[in-house]
Amino acid sequence: MRLKFLLILIYTAASFSIAFGDCVEGDCKNGKGKFIFVNKAIYEGEFKDSKMTGKGVYTDPKGDKYEGDFVDGKLNGQGKVTYKNGNVAEGTYKDNLLDGTGTVISANGDRYTGEFKQGKKHGKGEFIFSNATKYSGMFKEDLFDGEGEITYSNGSSFKGSFVKGKPLGNGEFKDATGDIFIGQFKDGKLNGKGKAIFKNGAIYEGEFKDSKMCGQGFFKDEQGNSYSGEFKNGKLNGKGKINFINGNIFEGQFLNDLLDGKGKHTDPEGNIYEGEFKKGKFHGKGTYIKQGKFKYIGEFKDGKFHGQGTVYRPDGTIAYKGKFVDGEFKGEK
Secondary structure, three states: OHHHHHHHHHHHHHHOOOOOEEEEEEOOOOEEEEEEEOOOOEEEEEEEOOEEEEEEEEEOOOOOEEEEEEEOOEEEEEEEEEOOOOOEEEEEEEOOEEEEEEEEEOOOOOEEEEEEEOOEEEEEEEEEOOOOOEEEEEEEOOEEEEEEEEEOOOOOEEEEEEEOOEEEEEEEEEOOOOOEEEEEEEOOEEEEEEEEEOOOOOEEEEEEEOOEEEEEEEEEOOOOOEEEEEEEOOEEEEEEEEEOOOOOEEEEEEEOOEEEEEEEEEOOOOOEEEEEEEOOEEEEEEEEEEOOOEEEEEEEEOOEEEEEEEEEOOOOOEEEEEEEEOOEEOOOO
């Protein structure tokens, strides 16, 4: 870090203050004075035993300036470093490094206020980015680490556990639209069991992968329609069952939110189709039972009787047997 290099330079210059430079004013051994180092750095302030000790101001050749407390030639106590590039570091110093509470303001507008350890952000603190994104919580070696909350400039936020700068473990993420995700996070994304509460009133409880619904779960939309089963990439994929509030029930094998493969549909009147589906429609071989009227066993296409099939009356006798096209019988009676 630039700050750390500056502090080491100050320490080195102070250690050899008598051998490398000149006291141009006052008492540079025990008292107040002004000392100019051979590298053109300047110190003005208090001395003890020929070391910078007490209140003083040190300006390095580049124009960076430290003002505050010195002890035995090192930066110790309250101080402020103003860099030529506009960065400012102010707080409690120990052995040339910020250690304790302090504030660092960058020329680009970033600001950190909180605890430091050996020159690094460590402990409780608040970091406000120049774009208004704000993190409040625990730090470790300059990174978000521990319990904390970050609010992004777009209005989204995360509250929970951080490890090495990223959300990891239990937490709650609220996106800019108001949707809320609760559960286990890894690398900043929801992974494992969790819960999603959507702004429109829909909810999901189950498994996630990279913040997408993936695995076993239960979803209920804002109208009350529900799905229980398998998910992949945020969509209905695998075995599951949909219950619509109007009484329609779909169950079976889903692909990208639609029944595809073997499945079953029961409508509000109790009519039942069981067989093959394609993109959500009856397609392939199947059986359709129209309650109190007939039963069809045969082939379907795009939701209609199509191909070879047989229609049975309620008493079990055959009404039609042969070829069907787009729902109409074309064979012999």
